[in-house]
Amino acid sequence: MGFAPKKIDEPKRGDRHTLTKEQLKKIFVRHDINHDNHLSRKELKQAFDELGAFFPNFRAARGLSHADANNDGQIDMDELDDLVNYAYKLGYTVS
Numbered sequence: 735m736g737f738a739p740k741k742i743d744e745p746k747r748g749d750r751h752t753l754t755k756e757q758l759k760k761i762f763v764r765h766d767i768n769h770d771n772h773l774s775r776k777e778l779k780q781a782f783d784e785l786g787a788f789f790p791n792f793r794a795a796r797g798l799s800h801a802d803a804n805n806d807g808q809i810d811m812d813e814l815d816d817l818v819n820y821a822y823k824l825g826y827t828v829s
């Protein structure tokens with residue numbers, strides 16, 4: 735990935751907004767780099783990295799074990815909602 739799009743609209747200084755499920759979903763979908771409609775562990779890691787996770791690798795592994803219902807090691811679009819719910823509970827924010 736060459737360039738990262740600038741963060742959307744600038745919130746007021748010191749204001750932190752918890753990402754909505756919609757926003758989380760968009761971020762995850764955007765990280766399906768090879769557009770196979772599956773999020774591999776590597777793609778997940780990059781998504782959590784963008785979310786500002788301290789340990790993106792760890793989060794990717796946890797997210798997978800939480801949401802990977804069919805145990806194929808990837809998150810497909812049916813499993814994405816579970817992943818979004820998992821990430822939502824972590825309360826990621828944009829500043």
Ligand SMILES: [Ca+2]
Pocket residue numbers: 765766767768769770771772773774777
């Ligand atoms: Ca993919």
Ligand SMILES: [Ca+2]
Pocket residue numbers: 801802803804805806807808809810813
């Ligand atoms: Ca799966």
